[in-house]
Amino acid sequence: MRKLLLTAAAVVMSVAAPLSSHAQNEPYPSRQVKLVVPYAPGGATDIVARVIAERMRTSLGQTVVVENKTGAFGILAMEEILKGKPDGHTLMVGNVSTNAITPLVYKDKMKFDYEKSITAVARLATIPAFLGATTAGDFKPKTLAELIEYGKKNPGKVRYTSAGIGSYPHYDAVIFAKRAGFDSVHVPARTGAAGMVGDLTNGDVHWAFINVASSAGLVRGGQIQPLAVITDKRMPEFPDVPTMAELGFPGVGTFNWQGLFAPAGTPQDVLVKINKAVNEALASDEVKAAIAKSSGTIVPTNSPAEAQAWAKQEMDVWKKIVAEANITVE
Amino acid sequence: MDFLSNLALGFEVALTPINLLFALVGCLVGTLIGVLPGIGPVATVAMLLPLTFQLEPVSGLIMLAGIFYGAQYGGSTTAILVNLPGESSSVVTCLDGYQMARKGRAGAALAIAALGSFFAGTVSTALIALAAPPLAKLGQSFGAPEYFSLMLFGLIAAVALASGSVPKAIAMIFLGLLLGLVGTDANTGSERYTFGVAALSDGIGFVPLAIGLFGIGEIIANLAKGEESRSVLNQPIDKLWPNKQEFRRSVPAVLRGTALGSVLGVLPGGGAILSSFASYMVEKKISKNPGEFGHGAVEGVAGPEAANNAGAQTSFIPTLTLGIPGNAVMALMIGAMTIHGIQPGPLVMVEKPDLFWGLVVSMWIGNLMLLVINLPLIGMWVKLLQVPYRYLYLAVLVFCGIGVYAVGNSAFDVLLAAMFGAVGYMFIRLNCEAAPLLLGFILGPLMEENLRRAMLIGSGDPMIFVNRPISLGLLIATVLLIGVLLLPAARRGREEAFQEE
Structure with missing residues (x-):
């Protein structure tokens, strides 16, 4: 037992020693x-x-x-x-x-x-993002114009998700809905992008700004309908998806x-x-x-x-x- | 014969020496971190993520998956031996597993846990191979209203976790709900019960709470006893292996646990958490001797352990077939896939069949490896219990401290664990059980979140819970459960159980 303690003490000291003897002017990085x-x-x-x-x-x-x-x-x-x-x-x-x-x-x-x-x-x-819509249930809009029209016809019935209050997808969505002129209900996801894709694909929410890394596979699999990309130019991998600027919303959406x-x-x-x-x-x-x-x-x-x-x-x-x-x- | 050729492809990939090696490494690392309290698979997988960059994607994923389910095996060891639940799923194993250990049946409990987990792993892996896409659809039909109703059912069922008084169990559930409220409100961003402490703004962590209430509380209680009765064992260890009767009682429990876990594991975001609790509840309800539960009933180890492992395996289904991670480890698996240029989603099965089938087959191989690793270790684990308590408790406390700190690199969490340790001792003295509290703590925030989401989705109309068929079915089941709990016969059984103490 004593031997064990001594060994332990030696280990602790050898770890602590370089920290305490760390001089002011050592070249960075010293640890x-x-x-x-x-x-x-x-x-x-x-x-x-x-x-x-x-x-x-x-x-x-x-x-x-x-x-x-x-x-x-x-x-x-x-x-x-x-x-x-x-x-x-x-x-x-x-x-x-x-x-x-x-x-x-x-x-x-x-x-x-x-x-x-x-x-x-x-x-x-x-990391770029999509403005995507769900394809679950009876949600029809397949383009940004259709989403806006649907939103105007069904005020308070269209829902979007974000990574939480004050997260950048939340700001993006608020600004977009404001400029497009429709009312949409915020249903924040609790677990970030992982929760957002779940909510979009099971139809709990209808649309969201969601980063490409988390959603590209679902977009290609047809579970999320991409309405726009948040990039300067169209993405080579998704040549059919227009940019926000093309659709008349320059500067909306966050990289x-x-x-x-x-x-x-x-x-x-x-x-x-x-x-x-x-x-x-x-x-x-x-x-x-x-x-x-x-x-x-x-x-x-x-x-x-x-x-x-x-x-x-x-x-x-x-x-x-x-x-x-x-x-x-x- | 599509299935057979797919399976053959899977074996071809999984049986290459390099993939076998990584499955073994994953299982070993997983077992190790599972045994150490607090150090969970999330942190380990995150740390090893960069190592997978240099590997083939399938080898990397095989290793990471091995860590995840290996940790499920390892976690039950600490739960049984020293009453330490490192993960929400092993809370239930503590209840009867630790009591079995005290009666000298630690070896039997460990063996049953390993064998039950292996059986469940085999069945649920076969299920992934045969029916992943339809099962994924089932998971997707669960929206916020369905989750709320499921959680409500789980909460009512939590009463059954208590082996003692029902009013006390209900009080503990409510206390758990209250503790679960601490943190930042998801819908408004305002802080609740944080007293301005920044470390509480994300709520109380599960690990400090569980380790404090169970592990540290138990240590204080043991130390409070006299010198002679301190040992974990209050009976000498008899045979290492389960006897015939224990086997006979375990088999149906394992079967039921496997079925429950396989279904619940498919639900992303909270389903798998419920599986071991649900199985315990079922076993206790249908048992002829519900009074034995909480005092070392072998079914109370066999069922939940099987359910837990089945749930862990089937939680891969939404990840692999839909690209939707159901828990933090699955989110990391998805992260690992994207780094390798695989876009998680429904097309993975079609575009990368070697990866999908290789991973599925390797899970079964990994489960087999875990069985081979774990069974011979049982003798060693049991010997550990013979270490004099004055050494054992020190080691356990040190590991608790390291484990709690490692979760969030937070000294505050260690303080919290110490505080909950004192509270846990108080509960033991008052004959209040911590398991219902923990279930309330886990389910409360999920329930609140889903209630509020469901109300947003239903534009404020509570009829949404009744209008959706799955949700309605779960609510009816909840009402039936309340009926069963209030039934005179059931009540009599409970009182008998109470008097037995």
């Missing part, structure tokens, strides 16, 4: 790097983080682990990265909901000033993006290093293939400054959307 993901494992953001972490290991020469910290619209994940020293060893992979909408809509829930505390380091990927974020006090040279490591990962064949196969597009940023400019621009866009949609959250 394991942690990517905090504000969602449960398996979603689009989690998968992007895991794909990139695997490859960043090679670029940084340190292990990169992914840790899921769900809850409070991403605020818990942000608190997690703000806890320690801002030395670049704890980063966050956020998306449009957590790092553009949350700071605007859930400001009161934050114990810190988002814009002063968190900074973007790199953009990772964007979900994933970005890498760090505490604002992180030294500039560390941010540059991380940005470079991310871009190397994004340029690797494995990451390119994994993201392309899940219908995503890689859009790297060449420097932290470029990433920060992009993040600011996103916030400005969302300020307008949030004002127009006027969704009340408590």
